[in-house]
Amino acid sequence: MLLSLSGVFIWSFIDPRNRLIWFLDASPAIIALILLLLTYHRFPCTRLAYVLIWAFAVMVLIGAHYTYSQVPLFDWLRDTLSHKRNNFDRLIHFTQGFVPAIVAREILLRKTPLLPGKMLFFLAVSVCLAASAFVEVIEWWAAVLTSSGRDAFLGFQGDRWDTQKDMFLCFLGSIVSQLLLVRIHNRQLRRLADASLLLKMQTKH
DSSP: OHHHHHHHHHHHHSSOSOHHHHHHHHHHHHHHHHHHHHHTTTSOOOHHHHHHHHHHHHHHHHHHHHOTTOOHHHHHHHHHTTOSSOTHHHHHHHHHHHHHHHHHHHHHHHHSSOOSSHHHHHHHHHHHHHHHHHHHHHHHHHHHHOOTTHHHHHOOTTOTTHHHHHHHHHHHHHHHHHHHHHHHHHHHHHHSSOHHHHHHHHHHO
């Protein structure tokens, strides 16, 4: 995954549509990769978490190369389905909840006394919503500070409710992710060599 992601990174970096927007959009993937490399030996994640993070990073780098509002495949879908906008940005924000929900769930289970259940579900969703709101604030700051490429970075595409819809899609993604993946995530967590985690999982079941 690291090798393939490196290839996507190089492709994304070469001749993007807007260099400044590339740095702003690609920064989440770059930061996540650095954190994962630094913590790999001290806090290895489940295979599911790594695969989801890899897929999200690939999507982010594709969006950074073209800008989120001009990804060619979604331009084609917009024209074919007579949509008013390129919806790649919507997909990114749904994934912004879908992927971090599993990561947040994993960290909460392994680093806090929480057990699998409703409170864990609620807190994982809350973490994703908080992160989504923080991302929107960063986008606002970046747009204020950088006049060039402001519209491309924010990706409103004429929708004044874009920010609210983005956060709702993140909220929805965090719920769908946990509903679909909780069983496979629990199985992979049990395989980790973490005695305290295993005890908690066994206590729950």
